[in-house]
Amino acid sequence: MNGLYRPRRDRVIAGVCAGLARRFGMTPWTVRILFLLSCLLPGPQFVVYLVLWVMMPNEDRHMAAAR
Structure with missing residues (x-):
């Protein structure tokens, strides 16, 4: 599963x-x-971190879009 998204686990x-x-x-x-x-x-x-935080979808939304 390639793509740029924020996973539910391994977050800090x-x-x-x-x-x-x-x-x-x-x-x-x-x-x-x-x-x-x-x-x-x-x-x-x-600023780049904050923009990525807002723009990168969560894993849940990424998985729903992949279906």
Whole structure:
């Protein structure tokens, strides 16, 4: 099941990092660490996270759309 969605399990805050990890074949903790390290650099990391939180569908909606 490929696609960009926020899973119900493996969430820490909103599931954005877990969803990105599933989509790109990484572990959720790797993506979380990369996100935290990127926060040391200037840029819109938090804004991108918030936009993904709003735009990425939950796993339930993703599964319903796939049917």
